[in-house]
Amino acid sequence: MNERPAIKPYVIGLDLGGTNSVFGIVDSRGEIKATTAIKTQGFDNVEDYVAAAVEALQIIIDQVGGIGYIKSMGIGAPNANYYKGTIEHAPNIVWGKGIVPLADMFSKALGIPVAMTNDANAAAIGEMAYGVARGLKNFIVITLGTGVGSGIVVNGQLLYGHDGFAGELGHVTMVREGGRQCGCGRTGCLETYCSATGVARTAREILSKSDKPSSLRELDPEKITSLDVSIAAEKGDEVANEIFRFTGKMLGEACADFAAFSSPEAFIFFGGLVKAGELIMKPIREAYDAHVLNFMKGKAQFLVSGLDGSSAAVLGASAIGWDINPNE
Amino acid sequence: MNERPAIKPYVIGLDLGGTNSVFGIVDSRGEIKATTAIKTQGFDNVEDYVAAAVEALQIIIDQVGGIGYIKSMGIGAPNANYYKGTIEHAPNIVWGKGIVPLADMFSKALGIPVAMTNDANAAAIGEMAYGVARGLKNFIVITLGTGVGSGIVVNGQLLYGHDGFAGELGHVTMVREGGRQCGCGRTGCLETYCSATGVARTAREILSKSDKPSSLRELDPEKITSLDVSIAAEKGDEVANEIFRFTGKMLGEACADFAAFSSPEAFIFFGGLVKAGELIMKPIREAYDAHVLNFMKGKAQFLVSGLDGSSAAVLGASAIGWDINPNE
Numbered sequence: 001m002n003e004r005p006a007i008k009p010y011v012i013g014l015d016l017g018g019t020n021s022v023f024g025i026v027d028s029r030g031e032i033k034a035t036t037a038i039k040t041q042g043f044d045n046v047e048d049y050v051a052a053a054v055e056a057l058q059i060i061i062d063q064v065g066g067i068g069y070i071k072s073m074g075i076g077a078p079n080a081n082y083y084k085g086t087i088e089h090a091p092n093i094v095w096g097k098g099i100v101p102l103a104d105m106f107s108k109a110l111g112i113p114v115a116m117t118n119d120a121n122a123a124a125i126g127e128m129a130y131g132v133a134r135g136l137k138n139f140i141v142i143t144l145g146t147g148v149g150s151g152i153v154v155n156g157q158l159l160y161g162h163d164g165f166a167g168e169l170g171h172v173t174m175v176r177e178g179g180r181q182c183g184c185g186r187t188g189c190l191e192t193y194c195s196a197t198g199v200a201r202t203a204r205e206i207l208s209k210s211d212k213p214s215s216l217r218e219l220d221p222e223k224i225t226s227l228d229v230s231i232a233a234e235k236g237d238e239v240a241n242e243i244f245r246f247t248g249k250m251l252g253e254a255c256a257d258f259a260a261f262s263s264p265e266a267f268i269f270f271g272g273l274v275k276a277g278e279l280i281m282k283p284i285r286e287a288y289d290a291h292v293l294n295f296m297k298g299k300a301q302f303l304v305s306g307l308d309g310s311s312a313a314v315l316g317a318s319a320i321g322w323d324i325n326p327n328e
Numbered sequence: 329m330n331e332r333p334a335i336k337p338y339v340i341g342l343d344l345g346g347t348n349s350v351f352g353i354v355d356s357r358g359e360i361k362a363t364t365a366i367k368t369q370g371f372d373n374v375e376d377y378v379a380a381a382v383e384a385l386q387i388i389i390d391q392v393g394g395i396g397y398i399k400s401m402g403i404g405a406p407n408a409n410y411y412k413g414t415i416e417h418a419p420n421i422v423w424g425k426g427i428v429p430l431a432d433m434f435s436k437a438l439g440i441p442v443a444m445t446n447d448a449n450a451a452a453i454g455e456m457a458y459g460v461a462r463g464l465k466n467f468i469v470i471t472l473g474t475g476v477g478s479g480i481v482v483n484g485q486l487l488y489g490h491d492g493f494a495g496e497l498g499h500v501t502m503v504r505e506g507g508r509q510c511g512c513g514r515t516g517c518l519e520t521y522c523s524a525t526g527v528a529r530t531a532r533e534i535l536s537k538s539d540k541p542s543s544l545r546e547l548d549p550e551k552i553t554s555l556d557v558s559i560a561a562e563k564g565d566e567v568a569n570e571i572f573r574f575t576g577k578m579l580g581e582a583c584a585d586f587a588a589f590s591s592p593e594a595f596i597f598f599g600g601l602v603k604a605g606e607l608i609m610k611p612i613r614e615a616y617d618a619h620v621l622n623f624m625k626g627k628a629q630f631l632v633s634g635l636d637g638s639s640a641a642v643l644g645a646s647a648i649g650w651d652i653n654p655n656e
Contacts, residue, residue, distance in 0.1 A: 089623070138490040152589070154487055154494075161482075161591025162466040163627060168588040171621050173581065174504075185622050253501065260496040261480070261589050263489025293499050294513055295417070299491060 008071035010064055012057065012110075013318025015119070016040060016077035018092045018146070021049075023057055024314035025064050028322070030130035032311055034060035046095040046102065054109045073106055073114040074320030076122025076313055083164040085116050091183070113324045119143070119313060121158055121167060123270050123305070124151025125323070126316025132268055132306040139266040140258055141305075142169065142251070144273035147183070148191040148198075154262055169258060170195070174250055193250050196226040196272050202243050203229050214239035230276040244279045251280075252287025259292050259300060270305040270312070277304075336399035338392055340385065340438075341646025343447070344368060344405035346420045346474070349377075351385055352642035353392050356650070358458035360639055362388035374423045374430065382437045401434055401442040402649030404450025404641055411492040413444050419511070441652045447471070447641065449486055449495060451598050451633070452479025453651070454644025460596060460634040467594040468586055469633075470497065470579070472601035475511070476519040476526075482590055497586065498523070502578055521578050524600050527554040530571050542567035558604045572607045579608075580615025587620050587628060598633040598640070605632075 010033065015022045021040045024032040036056045043049040061067055079090040085103025090096030107114040117125070124141040127133035133141070137156040143149040148170030152159040159166045170191035171184055179188020180201065192198050203216060203224045215232050216224060216239060232240035255267050267288075273280060285302050292300075307315060338361065343350045349368045352360040364384045371377040389395055407418040413431025418424030435442040445453070452469040455461035461469070465484040471477040476498030480487040487494045498519035499512055507516020508529065520526050531544060531552045543560050544552060544567060560568035583595050595616075601608060613630050620628075635643060 138494075154482055154489075155485065157483065159482055159590055162593035163591055165624070166466075166482075166589065166591035168591075168621060171588045172585045173619065176502075176581070186619070253504070257500040257585075258589070260499045261494065261586070262487055263491055263494035263496075265490035291501065291514070293496060296493070 008069055010070050011318045011321035012070060012073040013314040014075045015313035015317050016075055022314055025060055026318035030315055034063045036060050041094050043095055046100050049095055050105045050109055070112055072112050072321040072324045074317045075116040076119040076317035077116060080116045080118045081164045082117040082160050115320045115324050117320050120149030121151040122316035122320055124153055125319040126312055127268055129319040130315050132303045136266055138264045139268055140264050141268045141270055144271040146196055148195045190254050194247050199226040199229055199247055200224050202246055206243055212239050226273055233279045245283045248280045248283025249287040252284040253291045255288050256291035259296050264300060266301040266303050268303045268305055274304050336397055338398050339646045339649035340398060340401040341642040342403045343641035343645050344403055350642055353388055354646035358643055362391045364388050369422050371423055374428050377423055378433045378437055398440055400440050400649040400652045402645045403444040404447045404645035405444060408444045408446045409492045410445045410488050443648045443652050445648050448477030449479040450644035450648055452481055453647040454635060454640055455596055457647040458643050460631045464594055466592045467596055468592050469596045469598055472599040474524055476523045518582050522575050524554040527557055527575055528552050530574055531557050534571055540567050554601055561607045573611045576608050576611025577615040580612040581619045583616050584619035587624050594629040594631050596631045596633055602632050
């Protein structure tokens, strides 16, 4: 190692979610020194959002000694364009319509460089910097949350594609005829089956198609969540287990196609659904082994994110910040 | 440009095919200065193959002034492992069973560095060095021949994955239930529908399922080739056109999934089927536009290889050779 003493030892990480915007000041070992948060949605326009963010940030910036100790800022956000530092047509953010130059706005307000990427890419960079992907150069992070996101790392670098929007694996088509309607306007996308919302849809479908007894029948079908399914499955509920087998099988088959693309050494799963543990991971691995090219069998690891859920996204975003002029 | 006079102005390119092995000595502008060829299959073991190859090569090496003028050698071959310089378990080469260290063997016999990659990757590098992909940094070459191969370029670099075997897009699963049997041992692979062989299978299926008149009915169904279909389609044969629409639709849908992966600026098609021109390219573009993520619509170009078929593979292989220690 050839490290000289860092003059600016911290970066700011911002996990910009649909509900909350969580900020952390992070050192180079991935320790979060201070955090704060504001609501993402309580603002009519992006100017008010940035002003409120900077006001909240000022307090924790002062806690670590002032802006002079902050090297840069990294943002993980939905619909983020890495090349341009913009949020583009984010359907779930009130002030995110059109093209919003958020990185530039924070950079001007704080006087430091700011980089931005989408939340799944931030998760991938976070895993590489601080998580289970340390030392790996070819892997795919799949985030199983409200949607299905992905961050693809190839030869140690995040895959951005020509326009910064590569890695939309939640929107590969898994069911070509009669697939579920997706929020993207198309049908049959992986996300419609394997997101938390997709799992709830599967639950309603399976419950309505059979008479098998299940504790899930005690719930209002329209209000079943993936967490309900997870709790029932852990108690041995057969229908709940069938729901996870269906979900895992589709994820495993999708990963077999992803392997034909980038031949990763690991798939890393991240997000709420992963809390189901082996209930979901086992059918993923089994479907993968049954569907991947023969000569690739047994080569890829299936890992679960090792980062603490609440701080992982902030760490991932902060890692984007370290990537700005890394030699400075 | 900051070029110093090249001391070793040539590389050897070897297009190692299932039938013929074609060698070319190529300069840095992609001009083929001399060529020779041997049969690939006429040898019981790889030692005899390499000995015959070196004997044939010696004549054209002498024509350009001797081995002192040759910088290196590049090989494009089926089942090639780029990282190890080996051919691994090549089902269609008599001496290609097991793991064959072909790059090392040529390197020892000729006294120059030798690099090897699979044929589709060689085509991608050839397109980037000398073809329609000059100046592009994110694109996918899809070769439509006996099989369907692919070379994926990301950020100006070929995507090899952790083991050198990335880019097997002929083996993504397009039909999940009741798909066609593939040579890889699985079912429903893109290759079983969109290779030259796949087109012939589609012809037999469509002819047997309907009574529509077609000039293809005059041929022995078991002997119909994609070239027959191409000739019939150009004459306006409706069944032949239907075959190309089916093939193009599946390729376009597959490309829509590939776009969700690496968001390329271009798809480049290469190989025998491409000679059908707009008969195949139009349904590819239409299916792509109908199936790709909305915000990606209209962003990717659909190109046909600009390299002359007979020399493209040799040029591609030679370009692998230039990549060895490019600063020397």
